[in-house]
Structure formats: C-alpha cells, structure tokens
Amino acid sequence: MSSRGPAQIADLHRFDCIIDARSPSEYALDHLPGAINCPSLDDEERRIVGTIYKQQGAFEARRVGGAMVAANLARHLKERFADMPANWRPVVYCWRGGLRSGSMVNWWRLVGWDAQQLAGGYKRWRQHVIAQIDAISPQLDLRVVCGPTGSAKTRVLQALAAQGEQVLDLEGLAAHKGSLLGALPGVEQPSQKAFETQLAVQLERLDLGRPVYVEAESRKIGRIALPTALIERMRAAACLEIDAGAAARLDYLLQDYAYLGDEPEQLASRFEMLRELHSRETITRWQDWARTRALRPLFDELSRLHYDPAYGRSQAAHFRRWAERRTVAADALDAAGIERVAQALRALG
DSSP states (O other): OOTTOOBOGGGGGGSSEEEEOSOHHHHHHOOOTTOEEOOSSOHHHHHHHHHHHHHHOHHHHHHHHHHHHHHHHHHHHHTTTTTOOTTOOEEEEOSSSSHHHHHHHHHHHHHTOOOEEBTTHHHHHHHHHHHHHHHHGGGOOEEEEEOSTTSOHHHHHHHHHHTTOEEEOHHHHHTBOSSTTOBOTTOOOOOHHHHHHHHHHHHHHSOTTSOEEEEOOOSEETTEEOOHHHHHHHHTSEEEEEEEOHHHHHHHHHHHTGGGGGOHHHHHHHGGGGTTTSOHHHHHHHHHHHHTTOHHHHHHHIIIIIIHHHHHHHHHHHOTTGGGOEEEEESOOSHHHHHHHHHHHHHHO
16 A cells, blocks of 8 residues: 555454544544554644634644644644654544644654644545445345343343344443433443444444344433434334233343432432323322432332333334334343343344
8 A cells, every 4th residue: 555645444354543633622522443643733732733823824823833833743742642663554533634633644654654644634534434334324224122121121131132133222322321311320321423424434343144133212312313224224123022911120220220229319300290291199109219219119100100101002103113022031031031032032033
C-alpha cells in the first residue's frame, strides 16, 4: 500500500494504530473502534482558535493554533510514541481529514514513520456506519425473543450465545434494560453515535446465513433510538415467546433489580412519570413501597397493573408475525431454567 495515502476504511486493519486527532470531547462522543485519542488541539484550545477565527480571521487563528498544535504533537512524540519502532504504521483521522490529522501525519512522516491520513476522517466513518446498518439490517434472519417483563429475556440471549448461537444484544450495547426502571446503576448510556458505531461493528461480524436472536424492543432503549432499518426488520421477523409463570417472573425481577433498593428515594421519584396512567393512590402506594424497600409487593403490582396488561396488545401492534409466535414454557428462571429455555428456543429453529 502506498505511503502517500490517504487510507480508506477498508484499509484500517493494516495499520498498527488508529489515532484520533480530535479533541477529547469529540472522541468521548464517538470514535472509531480501537482508536486512541491524541488531540492536535484540546477542547479549550479548539475554543480559543475558533474565537480568534471569528474575531480576527483565518490567518491569526492558524498562527495561534499552529503553535498549539506543534506543542501538542511534540508532547505526543515525547510521551505517547517515544518507544515506537521505525516500522510503526499509524493511521490518523480528525473530523473530515483536514488540518488536524494532516499536521500529525506530516510530522510523523518527518520522523520516518509510514503514517497515513484516513480519507474523509470521522465524517466518512459516520457515513460508513449508517450505510452498514441500513444495508445489513434487512438481510438479518432474526428470531425475536418475546415475553412479559421478568421473563429473563436478556439472560436467555446470553445463554443462547454461550450455546453457540448468534445474538444481537441491543440492551447491552445501549447500557440500559429498556424499561421504566432500566437505567443501570453508575453506568451512563453511550451517545447515539457511539451506540450506532458498536451496532455496525456487531452487524458486520454476523454470518447472514444463520439465525440471529434479538430481544423484542420498542423504538427506544432508554434515550437510545434504534435505527429504522433494524426496527423494521424486527417488526417483520418470527417471534419466539417465553411463557413463564408470575411467581417465577417475580422471583427473577427481585434478583435482577435488587440494586434498586439501594436508592429508595431515586426509585420512588421514577414513578412520577406514570401519574397520567395510574391513580394518585396507586402511585403513592408504589412510592411508599420504594422508600421502605418493599420490592416484592412493588414489583408484583407493577407487573400486574402496569406491564402485563399492555404486553399482549403491544406485541400484536408492533410485530406483524405475533399471531404465529411459537412459545416455550418456563417453570423456573434460575440458571438451570434459563439454560433449558435457551435450548428449547434453539430447538424451534
């Protein structure tokens, strides 16, 4: 491959390192998988240069910014890349393959490294992500795993993966369980762009000739919106339902959501969002149970009064093949029971 570049997305696997030359805040929002952040300008420097550009013009902005870039590149050379061998081959990108990554590539080439710039930068990568999701999603042979709240659908997906099946864990990628109480303790959801990057990576790894198991989801998982192409494919896919008894589901919920008892006031506050759906007395009762950590009666009523009544209607409205769903009974949702459910779902084909 020519040392002149620029490199294409298909070439990324040929490089020893992917360097994101954007600011830390841009990198945190989303970045190419495996990329390390070595800013040409940090967030404050970028703000300063932008202000100078608006107030004094391009020349002064480049003069001041150039000095900042030079200092940052020198620091990276002395610290991050001090021990890299002569045959080290990095690829560098910024927002759209402009000055920030170009400056770094020029310096690295002066050192003697075969550095290349990613054509189109992050903007080209973003276009690639969207195109891959739109192209691959309609080709997926999906099996949508359904079941009322507490049916251990996510754990069943994990068991299916352990048994060798292909699984698309959307809630795992979104870092959220998808329900009113689905926020994970101490875990922030990724940005929409970061979620889509990881989704595209997962889709590219799938064998399109084999089934892919996915959990039934609404259009949003927490604040993450599922891409339209994927949602449409899920809506048209075959449905497999886990039929677990109310007692088994309640026991599973108490185990899976036990951490909610650690923040009783925070838990109680979440029920404010349901005031238009339930009476004042019901909301007050749920909040009282939350504050006293009485999770068993709380989860029991939430299931019976809130989640379960809408379940069947919701599935029928969203999944076009709901009427022809195939069902697997689950007498228990402990580890052994989940394994049995996964095996039974596989047997359905």
